[in-house]
Amino acid sequence: MSCPTKTRVTRFALVGAGGRAPMFLDPIAGRFKEHCQLVGLCDTNPARVQHHQDRLVEKFNYERVPGYAAADFDKMIRETKPDTVIVTTVDAFHHQYIARAMELGCDAVTEKPMTIDADKCQVIWNAIQKTGHKLRVTFNYRYGPGALLVKQLLSKGTIGQILHADMEYLLDTSHGADYFRRWHREKDKSGGLMVHKSTHHFDLVNWWLDAVPEEVFGWGKLGFYGRENAQQRGLKVDYEHYTEAAQQGMTKDDPFALDLTRIGADSRKLYWEAKDIDGYRRDRNVFGGPITIEDSMSALVRYKTGVVLNYSLNAYLPREGFHIAFNGTHGRLEYQEIHQSHIITGQSDQQLGEEMKWESQCVVLPMFKKPYKVPIPQAKGGHGGGDPLLQEQIFSPTAPPDEWHLSAWHGQGSASIMVGIAANKSFKTGQPVKIADLCPQLAGAVHLSDLP
Ligand SMILES: NC(=O)c1ccc[n+]([C@@H]2O[C@H](COP(=O)([O-])OP(=O)(O)OC[C@H]3O[C@@H](n4cnc5c(N)ncnc54)[C@H](O)[C@@H]3O)[C@@H](O)[C@H]2O)c1
Structure with a gap:
């Protein structure tokens, strides 16, 4: 009689023990504890490491996880032997930990944005080429039920061949302002909102269109804060x-x-x-200085498939959410989300009232026929229900098959940040920017699904 095979436990370490860390720590210590183990925690600030160590003991009765200073990252890897390192630091340091983790024999999972500029992106590609290790980029927005519905409708040709898309993203005076209180307001830390925030949006559009961006032109300014x-x-x-x-x-x-x-x-x-x-403060005056990012941005993106995206992001508005329209040869698809804004994880802004509650809508307008609404399945959990589904893909050995290719790796991670990085360059030069000049590895691919 054969014994049932026991799945191997995957060992994880995390660097960057801040506000986003629980998205990864809690499912390891809770929902997926039979399959995963947290072996080390690392940060430049020992108080934040200690906070998460204490929290995991109190919330999950988890055995105290060893904590390390950022300077002892190598020591942590050698002593705790993780299979995978999760990177949730300030954006500008992602590439360092991804590359070092790979050199020391680990795979990596990184929060978005994968990194913030073209040179740092090459550090990541070089590490992957040298070591053969894998890098997952956690694009949780793909996992929302509305985003998946749009993907399914476009994929089955509901509006024919797509020629053009128009996306407006709105950040409000609560969530949007919060980027101007913290490290995000320094371009050398976050890449600016075109990278830090828009990486989500450009990834969604790349994935919805199954297309690789080719050229970007943009204008951006700091017009409200500062x-x-x-x-x-x-x-x-x-x-x-x-x-x-x-x-x-x-x-x-x-x-x-x-x-x-x-x-x-x-x-x-x-x-x-x-x-x-x-000295890290997240309560800096949004009308103080210095602020080196933009709060009002527009970009035109031309894809290798010929589709053009018209995109804008403003971060000082009385409403939060986005709408996108796809214009095709057989009609138009409109999708919108109104978000309930929050500034610190778990805190909802009660002042906004019922009429500003999270809601979404998808409308198809076929050419010469009556428009119709497509019902959107409801989901529970952070980021419109995306976070728990993404956690399952990362941590569960029995996660459902990834039928719609929701998982993203370094190639698709690059395709999204490169739009923002190119826009940043265009803001400075006033010229259109070719993405292949910033990331030559993307030059040969037409469809996003051609990339890892
Ligand atoms: N996908 C999403 O929806 C989502 C949401 C929030 C944050 N994020 C991402 O998660 C990451 C962390 O964001 P956050 O909100 O937790 O920020 P945070 O400021 O709360 O935490 C960042 C942590 O990184 C640490 N750190 C800074 N420099 C470091 C270094 N050189 N080495 C090691 N640690 C260092 C800080 O001490 C802090 O604990 C960012 O990349 C952000 O873009 C993603």
Whole structure:
């Protein structure tokens, strides 16, 4: 009689123990604990490592995970022997940990954006070529039920051959403003919103169209946030950080103020109680300086298939969400999501009220026929239900087959960031930018599904 085979437990280590880390730590310690083990945690800030160590013990009764300083990353890998390293640091450091993890014998999973510029992207390609290790890029937006519905409708030719797409993404004065309080406001840390945020959107469009972007032209500016804009509008900015100003009663009339002593307990530990160790503040005045990213951006993207995308992103609006329209030879498909904005994981903005609750809509307008709505399946969980499905793909040995190619690796990760990186270059030069000049590895592919 044969014994049932026991699946091998996959060993994970994580670097970047901040706000996003629980998306990966909690399913390892909870839902997938039979198949996965967390063997190490690493960060430049020991207080954030300790917070997650304590949290996992308290929430999951998980055996205390060894913690390491970022300078001891190699030591962590040698001592704890992970199979896979999860990278959730500030964006500008993703490439370092991905490449080093591979050199030390591990696969890697990285949060978006894969990295923030063309040189760092080459570091990743070189490491993969040298070591043969794999890099998964976690595009959770693909896993939302509305996104999948759009993919299915377009794939079966509902509107014929697609010629053009138009996408407007809106970030509001809560979530959008939050990028201007933190490290995201420094271009050398985040690549700007065209990379940090739009990587999600360009990935969705690449995947929906099954096309590789070829050329990008864009304009971008900082027109709302920042000291100079505030001064031009006659606003007085008296404080650098909101929390101390709030404690002195100075922020009563400031709708952008964020008091870090009055946020949820987890976030308070991560950001307020850990701040003196590394000086990382996530409550900087959005009308202070310096801010080196844009808050208003437009781009035209030409795909190898001939489709043109017209895209915009504004980060200071009274509404959050997006709408996209695909124009095809047999009609038009319109899809929109209204998002309930939040600024710190787990915190909803109650002020917005019922009429701004998360909702989505998909309408098909066939040429010369009546338009119709297509019902969108409902899902529970973070990012429109995308997060739990993505977690299953990463951590479960029995995850459902990936019929719609939702998993993305370094090739598709590059195709999305390269649109934003090219747009950043175009903002500076005023010229269109060819993506193959930034990432030659994408030159030969026409369809996204041709890329890993
Ligand atoms: N897919 C999504 O929907 C989603 C949502 C939020 C964040 N993210 C991504 O997750 C990542 C982390 O974002 P976050 O919101 O948790 O930010 P965060 O600021 O809360 O955490 C970042 C962590 O990285 C650490 N860090 C900074 N420099 C480091 C270095 N050189 N080495 C090691 N650690 C370092 C910081 O100390 C901090 O603990 C980012 O890449 C972000 O784009 C993705």
